[in-house]
Amino acid sequence: MNTEHYDLPSAQPLTEAYIHRTDANIESLYGYHAGREQDWAVRLKKLEELSGSRANPAELAEVLRQYNSPYTTPEVDASIRAIAEGAPVIIGGQQAGLWSGALLVIHKAVSIVSGAKWASEKLGRTVVPVFWIAGEDHDWDEANHTFVLNAEQELRKLIVQRPEGPRTSVSRTAVETDSWNAMLEELEQTLPHSDFKPGLLEQLRQIADQSRSLSDMFAGILSFLFGKEGLVLLDADDPKLRKIEAPMFRRMIEENDELEAAYKSAAEKVKSLGYQLQADVVEGSANLFVFNPANGDERTLLHKRGGQFQDRKATAFWTKEQLLQLADEQPSQLSNNVLTRPIMQDYLFPVLGTVLGPGEIAYWALTGEAFRKLGMEMPIIVPRMSFTLVEGTIAKHMMKYELSFEDVAKRFEARKQAWLSEQDQLSIEERFQDVKQSFVAMYGPLLELAGSIQPGLLKLGETNRQKIVEQIEYLEAKTKDAFNKQYDASIRQLDRIALSLWPSGKPQERVINMSGYWNRYGSAWLEKLLELPFSPTGGHQLVYL
Structure with a gap:
């Protein structure tokens, strides 16, 4: 295969220092390193030692089986059976995006799949690839669009407007059939004619017919592209998953002050080492959300004041006891933010490694002390591989x-x-x-x-x-x-x-949608990416199609 490595530095100095190990002072922020061969076996042993502190794998597997049932393949079924038996995972995630969003989403899924195969061979046991769809996020403007090159070689932004109603999660925001039809028609008009176009549009139409939300559509596309690779999907806003998460939500509420202190301590350390923070560490933040039923399930960030929890404008209030009751009886009303999500992920799964983009690697530096505060341990941070697809005409x-x-x-x-x-x-x-x-x-x-x-x-x-x-x-x-x-x-x-x-x-990976390549090359472009050797420290490659 014709490929070429290219050093494409990220805009995150902390991430660059982690990947290239140029600053020994930051090792305590992360612990393991994906490029240190022995760390993979050490992490696996640690997962086995901590197995009793995580969610029940059989219960988790049943939830995953139900969620993946519309998209299931024999390979995904095998992956879920392995999870039920306690298999470690390589996991990564992203918020849903229209028609899968920018190419980096595909690159992340490729990194997860290839990383799981690589780790399985290296450790001599099954490692399962898992994609975490961040359906609990409520930023519609991040999820509602994508960019496609049209026949005139112009970059066209495709967008779906948010339905009327409160700013609840993307997964709870219903997209009507008329909207799906309009989006499909716009995509059909945008994509140039090709031999693969009818099949592409028909597949997307079938996925849209089964989709109630952008998260559903996103899952359907990932399943179609990666189902044969055994990629297991989950939606972070799945109410069945929330029930399994309930004990960890309870701990996060009970020990919220200690967690806040851990995030603040890590933030001070990051700043003392000369790096900028890539996530807000706000005084008094609970780092948790509530879906407020009094306001149409609007996703509301919790702040601590006067011994209770409240929204930013101090118009809604909860006591600790009320939040604990939610954790026990209605855990689907609770939601993580960027700092608590890593902990919840590690509670659910035996995470061998987590595939992260440059910005994510930088803000995960803030979570190490919080992991330790709960008797847990940050997994191996695996930089996402990235690619630039170079078509023959362009070359x-x-x-x-x-x-x-x-x-x-x-x-x-x-x-x-x-x-x-x-x-x-x-x-x-x-x-x-x-x-x-x-x-x-x-x-x-x-x-x-x-x-x-x-x-x-x-x-x-x-x-x-x-x-x-x-x-x-x-x-x-x-x-x-x-x-x-x-x-x-x-x-x-x-x-x-x-x-x-x-x-x-x-x-390219931060802008263009994959549909143009599917339209021109069928599945060949993705197969080329999946055939590339896995790099545990990421890196960028030019892939000539």
Whole structure:
């Protein structure tokens, strides 16, 4: 397979220090390291020692079996049976996104699947891949859209509006049939014609027919793409899962002050080491949400004041006893935030390793002390592998214009303008510059003459000079534009390179949806990613299709 490694640093210094082990001071924040071979066996042994402190694996497996039943495959069934028997997992997750969201979601699922296979071979026992759909999140604006390249090679944003009602979780926000039909029609209009397009749209239509929410649709797509790989799905807002989580919610409420102190202590340590915090550690935050039935199940962050819990505006209140009662009787009304979710994940599963993106790795540094406070231990942090898909036409154009991936990512506009300048055998810019300089030089003595006769004429002359220079520059721009039109096809090819590999000035994986590749290549593009060797420390690869 034609691939190429490329060092694509993240914007997170703490993550970079973890991955490359350049700062020994941060090791205490994480404990294990994915690149240390012995840590995998040590973590597995620790999981076995802590097995009695986690949720009952058979009960968990039954909930997973019910949730995965609409999408089940023999491979997923086998994975769930292994979970019931206590098998360790490689897990990662993401909030649902329209038509699966940006490509990084697919990359995370590939990393989870490949990581589980790699760990199984390394440790000589079954390790199960699990994808955690963060359906409890309520940020609709993060979930409701995706970007697709249309037939005109333009980036089009597809979006579904939030239904009327309170800001509850994405999984509790119902999407009507008419909305699904409209979204499918828009996707059909956006995607170029191809041999695979009818099958793609039919598959998505079948998934939409079974989907009550964006989370359901998201699960259906992941199942279709990764079901044969044994990827087990869960929705964090599944009420059956919440019942299993109830004992940990109770602990989080009872020991909330101690957990808050642990997060604050970790935050101070991160800052003392010179790194910025990537998650808010707020004084008095309970780091838990309640779905408030008095406000249509709006997801409400809890704050501690005056010995009780309340919402941000101090309009709704709960005592500790009331929250404990919810944990016992209605745990589906409780929800984690980014700092408590890692703990809940480790309570549910024997997590060998958790696959995280750059931002997630940075904020997980805040959770180590909280794990220890509860007698638990942070799992191995596995950096998500990332890829840039390079289509054959794009690779050919890059060779034609002698562009490297780094050129596209770091200096595309400069390289594009340099190429156009190289085509300019008429020296347009140079000749116009000479004329402007000559004019300014010749005009200077006239300004002095006019000013010596009447001082007021000096200002008028300067204004006149500027207008003439502007007209010369206007003619220069028009001349360049006319010249560049001779190279319209080349400019379109250059712009297509940037739009494909680095759209909107961002990595491809953070913007573009996978549907364009499915539409053009069927399943071949994904199969190539799944065939790549797993890297426990992540890294970025250019994958030539």
